[in-house]
Amino acid sequence: MMIRAYSGPHIGSTEFFRNRALLQTVHDCIDRLGPTPPRVLIHAASIGAEAYSYVIERANRRPEAAEGCDATDISPDFHKAAGQAVYPVAVCRGMRSEEARYFEPAGKGQVRVAEAIRRRVRLLPPASYVEFETAERYDVVFLLNSLLYVDAAAQRRTLDRVARYNTRLLITTGFHPETIKTDLSENGYRPITTNLEAIHEGWTERRALRPGVTKPGVTCCSPYLPPFSPIADHEFKFGAIFSKDDCSTG
Ligand SMILES: C[S@@+](CC[C@H](N)C(=O)[O-])C[C@H]1O[C@@H](n2cnc3c(N)ncnc32)[C@H](O)[C@@H]1O
Numbered sequence: 001m002m003i004r005a006y007s008g009p010h011i012g013s014t015e016f017f018r019n020r021a022l023l024q025t026v027h028d029c030i031d032r033l034g035p036t037p038p039r040v041l042i043h044a045a046s047i048g049a050e051a052y053s054y055v056i057e058r059a060n061r062r063p064e065a066a067e068g069c070d071a072t073d074i075s076p077d078f079h080k081a082a083g084q085a086v087y088p089v090a091v092c093r094g095m096r097s098e099e100a101r102y103f104e105p106a107g108k109g110q111v112r113v114a115e116a117i118r119r120r121v122r123l124l125p126p127a128s129y130v131e132f133e134t135a136e137r138y139d140v141v142f143l144l145n146s147l148l149y150v151d152a153a154a155q156r157r158t159l160d161r162v163a164r165y166n167t168r169l170l171i172t173t174g175f176h177p178e179t180i181k182t183d184l185s186e187n188g189y190r191p192i193t194t195n196l197e198a199i200h201e202g203w204t205e206r207r208a209l210r211p212g213v214t215k216p217g218v219t220c221c222s223p224y225l226p227p228f229s230p231i232a233d234h235e236f237k238f239g240a241i242f243s244k245d246d247c248s249t250g
Contacts, residue, residue, distance in 0.1 A: 001090050002205055005047050007077035009218050012046035013145075013205070016091050017053045017099065021198035022240055026171055027057050029192065029241065030140060033168060038139040040069035041166075043129040044146035048082030048121070049091070052113045054142070055120045056102050068120030070138075072127045079126045085113040130154050134165050141166040144173050144240070145206070148221040152176040156183045163187035170242040173203075175221040181236040189242035191235035200228045200238045 005012035017023060030038055042051045051071035058067040073079055089111050092100045106112040129143055130150060141162055147155045155176050160183075162170060170189055174180030184191075201207060209224040228238060 001088075001093060003047065003049060003087065003091065005078060005081065007075045010073075010075040010078065011149075011215075011218065012073070012075065012078045014046040014049045015205075016049045016087075016095065017057075018050065018144075019199060019202035019240075021195050021202040022171075023053070023057060025192075025195045025199060026140075026169070026241060027061060028194075029169055029243075030058075031061065033139060035065075037065050037067040038168075039136065040067075040140045040142070041124075041134075041136075041138040042069055042071040042142040043073075043132070043162075044143055045071035045073045045078075045082060046075075047078045047087075048085055048113075049087070050142065050144065051082065051121045052085065052102075052117055053099075055117050056099055059102070059117065059120075060098050066120065068122065070122045070124050070136075072124040072132070074126060074128045076126045079123060082121075083123055085118050086110050087112075129162070130158050132161065136165060138166050139168040140171065141169075142171045144171060145203075145223070147173065147175040148219045148223055151220045152179050155179065159183045159187055163189070166244070168244055170244075171240055172242065173240050174236060177233075177237045181233045184236055184242055188244050191239040192241040192243050193235055193239065194241075196235065196239055197228045199240055200225065 002013055002015045045051045051069055054069055086106050089109050092103050092111060102114045102117050103111040104114055203225055206223050206225045211224045212222050213224055214222050
């Protein structure tokens, strides 16, 4: 179930386990990074569903490892909601039992993410990914469904910056299709094409939109996704998993 969150100019539409093909492929890549828990940062994490989904999947794959992640968003309101981790009970509809078991009744038709999962998400102060700086090195950085809120120059500045603190995998949906290949490849990223079409079609809500829908003053591109086809540079325009090394095989 999509959760529609709004705060001033910020649109935080999000969902637990939003794109199953993407999650399975990303977590398979992360499993191959090795036994050491990866350092993970989730930008544009909205009200937390993406970060908690990440940690729940890690907990199910490697129960012994206590893997976590850092997460942030530009909106202080979304950041606060992510910390509360309370959602309508309907978010659990369609979840697998091994996922739903991490949600506890919170009264008034709501559920709360279990403490064992909440404590594995470290919420960093609200921040824009365009200006974000850190002394940490993150094996994996997520920046999903958000670069449409910045212009092409800011997308480039963001990806230049991310490349400084991201060492292995970047999970991102590029916008500004005329520059996304250059923005990524000049920063040393190459697409991982495993399940490319399934991942593209897995953005079901964006695939169902009408072409050209934009919000003046809020979005710089449309969130609409055309049907998958092998157009020029489709691995960059439609892909979501980019690697600085070869973790696509094995
Ligand atoms: C459509 S939601 C996507 C949420 C989540 N990543 C997902 O894929 O379900 C877009 C999010 O990007 C955030 N955002 C927009 N501009 C941002 C910026 N410059 N820096 C950080 N977050 C930003 C919004 O506050 C919102 O939470």
